[in-house]
Amino acid sequence: MVTGINHLTLAVRDLERSFAFYTRVVGLEPIVKWAQGAYLLAGDDWICLSLDDETRSGPLPEYTHVAFSVDAEAFAVCSEAIREQGTTIWKENCSEGDSLYFLDPDGHKLEIHSGNLESRLAELRKSLYEGLEWYV
16 A cells, blocks of 8 residues: 655756756755766655656646645745746746746756645635545
8 A cells, every 4th residue: 555655756867957956946955966866855755866868858738747845934035046046937826825836957847835735625625626526
């Protein structure tokens, strides 16, 4: 039985560029780096950057993205630091909580978000989605 998400691997074209972006711009904690990859911490979760010549060269048209948690008090500072790097903003926030949607150097869609599942469910109780079914 699945107990959680173990890790997330992102294919990258330029390891040094992506390592700098994820550690300096996004603020992930570096753990280890080698010629073909790196492991970084996002809170208690780990991210693998994996050098791959087949990596995309721009964003996919779909909504799939990775969202990183940011404390509400730190959101404005973190958001401004990301914007100052000239990152591409791919979506404006229209959901509960503060969010900034931006692209990494390879076009992976990312988000920083100050809410959590509990705050999202509380908002959902106020504005029901079409066809909504609760399981908890």
